[in-house]
Amino acid sequence: MTTMLAMTDDSDFRLIDTTIPAPAAGEILIKVSHAGVNRADLSQVEGTYPPPPGASHILGLEASGTRMDTGEPVMALLSSGGYAEYAAVPEGQVMPVPTGMSLDAAAAIPEALATAWSNLVDVLAVAEGETVLIQGGSGSLGTIAVQLARELGARVIATAGGHERCRQVRALGVECIDHESDIVSRVRDLCPEGVDAVLDIVGSDVGDLLPLMATDGRIAVVARQGGAEATINIGRLMVKRVSIHGTTLRSRPIHEKEQILRAAAQFALPRFEDGRIRPIIARRFPLAEARQALDYVRGSRPFGKVVLDC
Numbered sequence: 001m002t003t004m005l006a007m008t009d010d011s012d013f014r015l016i017d018t019t020i021p022a023p024a025a026g027e028i029l030i031k032v033s034h035a036g037v038n039r040a041d042l043s044q045v046e047g048t049y050p051p052p053p054g055a056s057h058i059l060g061l062e063a064s065g066t067r068m069d070t071g072e073p074v075m076a077l078l079s080s081g082g083y084a085e086y087a088a089v090p091e092g093q094v095m096p097v098p099t100g101m102s103l104d105a106a107a108a109i110p111e112a113l114a115t116a117w118s119n120l121v122d123v124l125a126v127a128e129g130e131t132v133l134i135q136g137g138s139g140s141l142g143t144i145a146v147q148l149a150r151e152l153g154a155r156v157i158a159t160a161g162g163h164e165r166c167r168q169v170r171a172l173g174v175e176c177i178d179h180e181s182d183i184v185s186r187v188r189d190l191c192p193e194g195v196d197a198v199l200d201i202v203g204s205d206v207g208d209l210l211p212l213m214a215t216d217g218r219i220a221v222v223a224r225q226g227g228a229e230a231t232i233n234i235g236r237l238m239v240k241r242v243s244i245h246g247t248t249l250r251s252r253p254i255h256e257k258e259q260i261l262r263a264a265a266q267f268a269l270p271r272f273e274d275g276r277i278r279p280i281i282a283r284r285f286p287l288a289e290a291r292q293a294l295d296y297v298r299g300s301r302p303f304g305k306v307v308l309d310c
Helices: 039-045 110-123 142-151 163-170 183-190 206-212 236-241 254-273 287-298
Strands: 003-007 017-018 027-037 064-068 074-078 086-090 095-096 132-133 155-160 175-178 195-202 214-219 244-247 281-286 305-310
Touching: 027 110, 027 287, 064 110, 074 086, 074 110, 086 254, 095 254, 110 142, 110 195, 110 214, 110 254, 132 142, 142 155, 142 163, 142 183, 142 244, 142 254, 155 163, 155 183, 163 175, 175 183, 175 244, 183 206, 195 206, 206 214, 206 236, 287 305
Parallel strands: 132 155, 132 195, 155 175, 195 214, 214 244, 281 305
Antiparallel strands: 003 017, 027 064, 027 086, 027 305, 064 074, 074 095
C-alpha cells in the first residue's frame, strides 16, 4: 500500500487519498491509531495559523500509534499530519506510551504536556510553594497543566465555566473558580498576597491580570481566545516588576521541541504510569467526523481532550 486516508485544512473536511509520507533522515513512520484535536486545528482551518514552512497541510499536532520499524506503541508531537493513517515524525518528538495506558488516552498527552512543561518550567520557572493561576483548567491543555503544576509542588488555582466543570477540576487536586464570576475578586480572596505565575489562554485580559500578580510575577500568554489586543497599565507592570511572555510551540526548531519533550517525559511519564497525572478524554470521533469534532471543540464543551480514531 502506498496511499492513505487523511484530512487536510481544506474547509470542506473531505477525507482524501494521499501518499504515505516517507520518513526523512532522523524521522520514523508511525501507523496512527488516534489523533488529538486542538483549538490550533480550528485556527489552521480558518487560515489564521498555517503550518510551518515545509510542513504538511494535513491537520493534527499530536498522535498515538505504532512505530513501523519496531512495533512499539508511541505517542508523538507533530508540526502537522496527525489526522491521517500514517505520520512521519522526528524521532526525538516521539515518546513511549506509558505502561498500561490505552492508545486513545496517549493521544491526549503530547501537545498539552509539551505546552504545559515549556511554559510552567522553562518560561515561568514555577517553583515549589508558589501559586499558579491556570485559565481554562477544564480544557485539553488545562487538565494536563493543572496536574503538572500540582506535581511541581505549586499551589494551583484554575478557572473553569460553571459549577460542574469546577467540581471536575477540583477532583484533579487543585482549587477552581468559575470564570463566569468576578475572577479578580475571587482570586484576591483566595490569594491576597498575589499569584506568582499565570498560564493565560485569553490574551486580551493581560491588563486585567496585573492587579492579581505578586511582586516579580510572571505571565505566559499561550493563546488569544479573547482577542489579540490588550490594554496594560505600564505603571503597575513596573511597580510589581511583572514580566509578560508570549509563547508558541509549533514553530520552534526541532531541537528545541526535542529538548522540551525529553525533559517533560523524564518528569511526567512515571507520573502517568502510576496515575498521579492522567489524560482525560472528553469524547472520541471517527476521522471522517473531524468536522463534528472541531465543532465540539469550538463550542468549548469538552472536559479534557477530544480524540479522533484514525
